[in-house]
Amino acid sequence: MIIIVALIFILRAMTRMDNTATAEKPKDNAPYPVATDREISSRVLLGSEGRVVIEHGGQRYLLRQTHAGKLILTSKRPAERGARQVSSSS
Template sequence: MIIIVTLITIFNTMTSLDKLTATDGTPPKPHPQPNDRRISSKNLLGPEGRVIIEHDGQHYLLRQTHAGKLILTK
């Protein structure tokens, strides 16, 4: 009985640690939440396919590549 309780405790601890860091030591990727605000990339980028984002006094360029990927540069 004690062995089973110990194994369950170890399993629960390992499972909670897996949620904190990935196997390579990097933090887990954020997961979208159902109530997160969503905006279409076409609406955000406009017909030009690019937009300047100001964040903490810094300017970033978000643009769409010819392959349809998004790139954010400072």
């Protein structure tokens, strides 16, 4: 009987520790910035042209700044070429 009570106590403690660890870890798809997120200035990203082509998952996207200072991300069709390619240095 004492062994069963001890096992129940240990299992409950482990469950509480597991829940605490899960609650503290931010999700990768969190809609808000977390301390571990990399940060880059839009001026650096967009350059003097105010636009940049981003390749992601085999698709190309255009990120550009509007006259009002907002950012717009649109999908580029494969026929749209001629954009200057910049290699990332990590």
